[in-house]
Every structure is written in structure tokens, then in C-alpha cells.
Amino acid sequence: MNTKNNKRRRESIEKIEKAFVELLQTKDLKEISVSDICKITQLNRSTFYANYLDIYDLADKLRDKLETEFSQLFKDDHSNREQNGALKMFTHIKENQIFYKTYFKLGYDEKTQITVYDVQRAQQDFNNSHIKYHIEFFRNGINAIIKMWLNGGCVESPEEMAEIIKQEYKGR
Numbered sequence: 001m002n003t004k005n006n007k008r009r010r011e012s013i014e015k016i017e018k019a020f021v022e023l024l025q026t027k028d029l030k031e032i033s034v035s036d037i038c039k040i041t042q043l044n045r046s047t048f049y050a051n052y053l054d055i056y057d058l059a060d061k062l063r064d065k066l067e068t069e070f071s072q073l074f075k076d077d078h079s080n081r082e083q084n085g086a087l088k089m090f091t092h093i094k095e096n097q098i099f100y101k102t103y104f105k106l107g108y109d110e111k112t113q114i115t116v117y118d119v120q121r122a123q124q125d126f127n128n129s130h131i132k133y134h135i136e137f138f139r140n141g142i143n144a145i146i147k148m149w150l151n152g153g154c155v156e157s158p159e160e161m162a163e164i165i166k167q168e169y170k171g172r
Contacts, residue, residue, distance in 0.1 A: 013051055015041040020058055024102050029059060063108050066099050086165045090158035093146060101150050104143075
């Protein structure tokens with residue numbers, strides 16, 4: 001029986017996601033077919049279609065999974081979030097480089113933001129009518145730094161990257 005969360009189904013989904021991410025490292029999304037994924041995973045097309053509508057649905061579900069996982073990093077951490085937030089973020093990115101590279105390659109950063117932003121803090125620090133510009137500047141800046149770090153192979157440690165962000169906001 002193909003119940004929603006059984007072990008076999010979870011394993012199939014993991015294989016499909018892994019093959020998809022591997023293919024995205026050398027191909028554009030529009031060049032990847034369900035047949036390509038099935039060939040790599042040695043799964044039937046029916047297994048793919050039992051879990052996804054098409055390649056684009058797979059890409060969207062993978063994005064949702066990454067964004068959910070990312071937001072969970074900060075869910076229960078209210079203590080010292082300011083100092084630990086950047087470190088948690090960069091540690092997670094380093095541990096999941098291929099998924100973040102995929103996220104950016106698919107252009108999801110243009111549609112959504114993986115960065116967590118404390119709007120209340122910004123409103124305190126920038127008490128003016130132009131807060132929306134600051135938020136946009138911050139989010140795009142963080143995304144650019146993450147992309148640059150990923151493209152460079154994450155040579156700097158997460159601690160170094162967190163310190164870079166801290167220095168950019170020194171005095172605030």
C-alpha cells in the first residue's frame with residue numbers, strides 16, 4: 001500500500017530529489033525530464049507521478065522543503081537571536097550547499113527570500129517612512145553575500161561569515 005509517509009515512499013522521494021539536484025548542477029530546469037530522473041533513480045514514471053505533477057512541481061516542493069527547514073532554524077530561538085542567527089544561517093547553508101546552490105540557480109531568491117528579517121528591530125532602528133527600502137536592501141545584500149560565499153566554495157567558516165555580517169551592522 002502506498003501510504004503517504006511510509007518508508008518506501010520517503011526513500012523514493014529522497015532518490016528523486018537527489019537525482020533532480022544532481023541534474024540541476026549541469027542542466028537548466030527546462031532541459032530536465034522525468035525520464036532523466038527515472039533513469040538515474042531506477043524508479044518507474046508512476047512513482048514520480050505519484051509524488052509530483054511534473055518537474056516544476058518537484059522544483060517547487062524542493063524549494064518549500066528548504067524554506068521550511070530554514071525557517072525552523074529560528075522557530076524557538078528567542079534568546080540571543082541577533083548574534084546566533086547569522087551563525088545558524090551560515091552553518092545550515094554550509095551543511096546544505098548543493099541545495100542552496102540549486103535554490104539560487106532556480107531563481108527562487110527573486111520570488112521569495114530565505115533570509116529571516118526582524119522587521120520590529122528595523123522599525124526601532126530606522127524609525128522612518130522608508131523602512132521598506134532598508135528591508136529590501138538588507139535582504140538582497142544578504143542573498144548576494146550568500147551567493148558569493150557559495151560560488152567561492154564556502155571557504156570562510158560560518159563563524160567568519162557571521163562576523164562579516166556583524167561588522168556590517170556594527171553600532172546598530
